[in-house]
Amino acid sequence: MSAGGGHSAALIAETMAAVAHLPADRVRVTGDGPLARQLQGRGLHADTAQAPLAVVETTGRGAGLTAACAAVADGGLVVLAADGPEPVDIDLYRDAHRRGLVMLGTSGHRAPAPSGDDSLARE
């Protein structure tokens, strides 16, 4: 978190870059903190009728991660964007491996890497 209470522009930019190849209305942001609000403010809002193609997880909690995995479509992307998340217990087979999910860590500490060609890009 930046000194001013807002999240670094680099993290926001990196997160936005990670989902840039997807329609903004198919990207859900979890959590209700400042980071979530800032990302939502940039147009990320999933249509609730369809499973999102990506979920940006901003809570940093195990339950939040599990919920993000459950919400995203098979083969979808889960972006780990929360600052300082605690280690979590997770059934990766059930929550990610079996369903072909991609989990992507974003830190904002450096310039974002170019968006990868994850499995969703093949849709």
Added chain:
Amino acid sequence: MRPVQSLAASAQQAVSAKLYRSGYTPKSLEETQRDVLWWVYARVQAGLNLRPLLLSGWGIAWTSAGYAELVPIEVPRAGRDRVTVRVLFSSVSPGTERAQYLKLPNAQVGVLGRPGYSAVGTVLSVGGGASGLAPGDLVAVTGAAHASVVNVPADQAFRVAPSVAPEQAALIMLGTICINGADMAATQPGERVAVVGSGPIGIVSFRIACRAGVPAAVIATTRRGEAAARSSGAPLLTVDDDGEEIRRLGADVVIEATGDPQGINHAIAAAGEGGRIVLLGSARGVTHALSLDEIRRKRLRLIGAHVDTLDLHPGPSGGSARREAGERFLELLAGDEVAVADLLGPAIDPRRAAAFYRDLAQNVHTGGAYFDWRQLPSAEAVRRGHILRPPNVLGLGMDSARPLRPHSRRRPESLMPPDPFAGAAGRLRLGLIGCGDIAVHNAAGAAAAPNVEVVACFDPNRRLAEDLASRHGAAAVRSQEEMLAAPDVDAVVLSVPHDLHGPLAIEACRAGKNVIVEKPLARDLDSAMAMSQAAAENGVWLSPCFPQRYEAKIQVARRLVDEGALGDVRGTLIQLFLDKSPSYWQGGFSGRAQSDWRRLKERAGGGVLIMNLSHHLDLMRYLSGLEVETVLALAEPTEGIEDVVAASLRYTGGALGTLLGSSSTRGSTEEAMSLWGSEGRLVLEPRARVYTLRPSSGLRTTRWYSFGRLPSVNIRAVYLSRLATAVSQGRGPEIAAADGIAVQAIIEAVYRSAPEQAAVRPAELTGELRQAVPAIA
């Protein structure tokens, strides 16, 4: 519970209760239910295929957690868009199948309980709509259960190029998984690739990924996969010893292929900034303390790459991604572009499935393996089935109490007793010393043997000697000296009280006569050793008569043990309950010779142990091939001859045994005798039967088999005939003085242990005597 469910549950309970009353056990009932389910399933499949013809063969089933069996199966002939394949090899997925076998989390197996992964074989028939395949083609198939014959969708069958070894083609499912993993890794030239896990999936996907990238390391928990790692061009790092080195790897691509929920944390440690981690191993449980912070800091990308995700998108050529991955794997094999030969592991006889899965579960077996279905008899592997065959509802063979019975006309070879008189040779002329109860049986045995005759009889009670001599056309001699001087007597048979064994045997040896002694060899070990010494010094042989070795069931049991039916012997059980009447103590079972020697310790040497259980001790030595190393015993009474004896035995090699006997147990005689090992169990009494995990001629593994009705043989005739044959051919007796001494030493150890309640080693007792009498050594 809803009324319908409640009704169904009640009906099931009622049926089960009725079946239990008629002899079914929970296990045999489970078998019956499974067979009925499979019976229905095969016929439904045949109906759906519009092909009522069935093929039958054998397949592996997991009946409950921790139990595997090879059982009969039926499959329909190929219907539309399907093929039937005669399987040569089926590949084992060690991690997945171990997890399924143990019912670990995230490892479900289908309702039919049939494991299997992929296989290779020849096409038997092709249904309509399945183009490009013809009977006789060699094909690799995915989604095939471990079975000698399978019916699969045609799009799961891949023609195999002649240059590809069939065993390697059987890995097609593994190859499909690894191709998918490598695709997901999308390794770029020069990128450093690491793999966590040194199993077949880890190594193959690593090798495929490294075709573009640079091998960095194979990370494992043990060094077992070192050879495979080195052949892949990478060092093997272990998580316990090389933690720092793993953290310094900074790999661009890490393939996580352990199946261990904690494996991902090692992958995260090994990955460098912006690295990609491909989740290829199916983790069996919850990962604890997954470091989201490290994933974020390193900007890692974790990619779920389960093989089922191939169905989420088309393949590179626009077709089925799954099919394309399989074809690409076979192309890599055909082009010799990826090596898998070192990962195949051993070929397993499918009949050994139960033992194999036990080893797999206990990590005795690690790495690859495949079932070699060619090891089944050809006629059994695939044969014509019958749609009208009723289901097998007997549930026989599952439990010891309901064994399969050998059909009288098709007795399995392993349960065939040998011809007791085969190869009988020579001619042995016997002189009987002692003509009481047991001598009658020995004389009858001699008469029934083709190469033995009784020529002389002696007993202090001349009436007994004349009686026996007249029955067998022998001479009734007046003294033992006359007997020992008779030139036509090759061997004397001592059927006398135990205390006379030693003196008479030694005298006979000195007279140059061979000696047969009714068991036990002697009243005590000291005397037995002296007898043996006398025989050795005078160049004659000495044989204790343990004729029970020649019972048909014992011969069958010995054959099974020799075939490996028990594996390593782990234990023995001997129980004998007798109710010896007061008249027995006066004149034996028949009363032919009145004497009370049996009740006197100084004459008999002991009670039920030396008198009766000596047979059982000999049989256990004979069958197990083991010697008793330590004895810990109790007996009552401790003075005089014992009525009750209990002993724990420790054999060489660590097997344990228990012995319990009594001569004063009210009620009829009761006997139990069994031995068991790492791979099977033999019950000799009551109702001889066998259970084994090892293939034997004609026996199904993991089934109880009754020995059935075996021919009755005169065991004393067989003993004497084989003895005559052996000595005529210059061999020593099959049952030698050393066998008698070994049994005598166990008996002596029991009698020394009981009063002290301390462990005694029979070998030390014989050693003491050898030291005392150097000539014995």
